[in-house]
Amino acid sequence: MRAAAPGRPLSGSLRVPGDKSISHRALMFGALAVGTTAIEGLLEGEDVLRTAAAMRALGAEVEQLAPGRWRVAGRGIGGLLEPADVLDMGNSGTAARLLCGLLAGHPIFSVMTGDASLRRRPMRRVIDPLSATGARFAAREGGRLPLAIEGAADPLPLDYRLPVASAQVKSAVLLAGLCAPGTTRVVEPEPTRDHTENMLRHFGATVRVEDTPEGRVIELEGQPELVAAPIMVPGDPSSAAFPVAAALLVPGSALTVEGIGLNPLRTGLLATLREMGADLTVRNERVEGGEPTGDLLVRHGPLRAVEVPPGRVPSMIDEYPILAVLAAFAQGTTRMRGLAELRVKESDRLAATAALLAAAGARAEILGDDLLVHGNGAPPPGGGLVATHMDHRIAMSALVLGLASAAPMRIDDGAFIDTSFPGFAALMNRVAGAEALTAG
Numbered sequence: 001m002r003a004a005a006p007g008r009p010l011s012g013s014l015r016v017p018g019d020k021s022i023s024h025r026a027l028m029f030g031a032l033a034v035g036t037t038a039i040e041g042l043l044e045g046e047d048v049l050r051t052a053a054a055m056r057a058l059g060a061e062v063e064q065l066a067p068g069r070w071r072v073a074g075r076g077i078g079g080l081l082e083p084a085d086v087l088d089m090g091n092s093g094t095a096a097r098l099l100c101g102l103l104a105g106h107p108i109f110s111v112m113t114g115d116a117s118l119r120r121r122p123m124r125r126v127i128d129p130l131s132a133t134g135a136r137f138a139a140r141e142g143g144r145l146p147l148a149i150e151g152a153a154d155p156l157p158l159d160y161r162l163p164v165a166s167a168q169v170k171s172a173v174l175l176a177g178l179c180a181p182g183t184t185r186v187v188e189p190e191p192t193r194d195h196t197e198n199m200l201r202h203f204g205a206t207v208r209v210e211d212t213p214e215g216r217v218i219e220l221e222g223q224p225e226l227v228a229a230p231i232m233v234p235g236d237p238s239s240a241a242f243p244v245a246a247a248l249l250v251p252g253s254a255l256t257v258e259g260i261g262l263n264p265l266r267t268g269l270l271a272t273l274r275e276m277g278a279d280l281t282v283r284n285e286r287v288e289g290g291e292p293t294g295d296l297l298v299r300h301g302p303l304r305a306v307e308v309p310p311g312r313v314p315s316m317i318d319e320y321p322i323l324a325v326l327a328a329f330a331q332g333t334t335r336m337r338g339l340a341e342l343r344v345k346e347s348d349r350l351a352a353t354a355a356l357l358a359a360a361g362a363r364a365e366i367l368g369d370d371l372l373v374h375g376n377g378a379p380p381p382g383g384g385l386v387a388t389h390m391d392h393r394i395a396m397s398a399l400v401l402g403l404a405s406a407a408p409m410r411i412d413d414g415a416f417i418d419t420s421f422p423g424f425a426a427l428m429n430r431v432a433g434a435e436a437l438t439a440g
């Protein structure tokens with residue numbers, strides 16, 4: 001795929017597809033609830049469709065009624081059935097890790113695999129805590145997929161302090177805790193996205209959250225009856241980051257992204273962009289389906305370099321590749337600190353982002369776990385071919401860069417964009433002009 005300067009500003013308004021994190025959870029909690037859960041705005045990206053297929057394989061009725069509108073007839077906690085075949089979670093770390101938690105508490109045997117990217121990603125981070133429930137795991141060397149799970153008949157509740165700030169690990173522990181008697185307790189060193197906690201409450205579970213000197217403590221009362229409840233999925237702020245970045249970079253642009261999730265544990269990028277001098281206005285702030293939502297108006301303008309503290313990582317974990325692209329156009333050196341977790345995403349995102357910038361003729365370097373991007377306030381030359389390494393966010397970041405670099409950019413493979421942002425090219429071309437993103 002190829003991205004070239006559109007020759008006109010981005011204008012008008014758009015909606016991005018539903019939030020990926022919330023969509024996975026809606027399907028999983030729907031499958032565990034008693035009754036029928038109606039979902040509006042579900043992300044129909046490849047990652048979420050893998051979760052839908054897995055829930056079906058575990059006995060839930062999962063049905064698409066219309067685009068974005070789904071219904072899930074649940075089996076109740078403890079009611080999942082043994083799947084007849086291997087569960088293939090494709091490219092999705094969230095699907096694989098949350099499912100480990102869910103399967104740990106059911107007395108069934110299952111085998112899970114994924115694509116070449118997912119089979120490289122670490123699963124010990126969930127296997128280790130979940131093994132203490134009584135579930136048994138057998139994985140490939142290094143704790144990689146494929147993985148066999150023998151769930152516990154009488155799972156024990158966990159009391160676990162997360163060694164890394166990870167919403168996936170937290171959620172896996174809480175999902176296992178649904179099947180265990182008593183209180184499951186998770187302590188996070190830094191708060192991470194809390195969609196699991198919000199949705200548990202929405203389905204009637206008792207969840208207590210307290211900030212203490214040891215970190216954020218989350219307690220879940222086990223074996224609740226989850227009652228089906230309707231879910232409205234807001235637009236994904238991590239997907240919105242791409243059109244937002246394009247509007248910041250293409251001169252003259254003024255673009256509104258409507259109906260995006262503004263959960264404060266997801267808005268680290270907006271805070272960073274404001275520090276860089278970006279012109280952002282939030283309108284129509286409201287709460288939809290228990291999640292803060294709003295419209296975001298973004299206007300083109302110059303950006304200045306900033307230092308992004310490590311404490312901001314959890315609230316913008318997936319936004320670093322696109323932030324690095326923005327930093328390449330900013331004036332000065334942007335330093336993004338504490339990015340070790342980027343090494344274990346769909347690709348080694350630290351290396352892939354630095355290589356993306358190098359392919360565009362921008363200057364970037366990795367120092368320990370930090371990424372430094374040197375900008376001079378002007379567009380980088382562009383003209384390069386970017387290796388995307390099965391990583392949707394690297395692919396979209398490279399294409400956005402190409403919309404504003406002096407020469408067009410190409411990526412080796414656009415197929416993985418569908419994992420999180422189906423219709424990306426068509427949507428961008430609608431606001432940027434038909435020739436902005438093209439095949440080839």
Ligand SMILES: O=C(O)C1=C[C@@H](OP(=O)(O)O)[C@@H](O)[C@H](O)C1
Pocket residue numbers: 020021022094165166167168169171193317318341
């Ligand atoms: O819980 C989730 O839905 C997610 C958590 C994050 O991963 P980690 O938990 O590994 O940080 C994020 O990168 C991923 O895209 C979605």
Ligand SMILES: C=C(OP(=O)(O)O)C(=O)O
Pocket residue numbers: 047091092093094095318345346393420
């Ligand atoms: C890291 C991501 O997703 P996952 O871990 O679910 O593959 C992402 O979407 O950027």
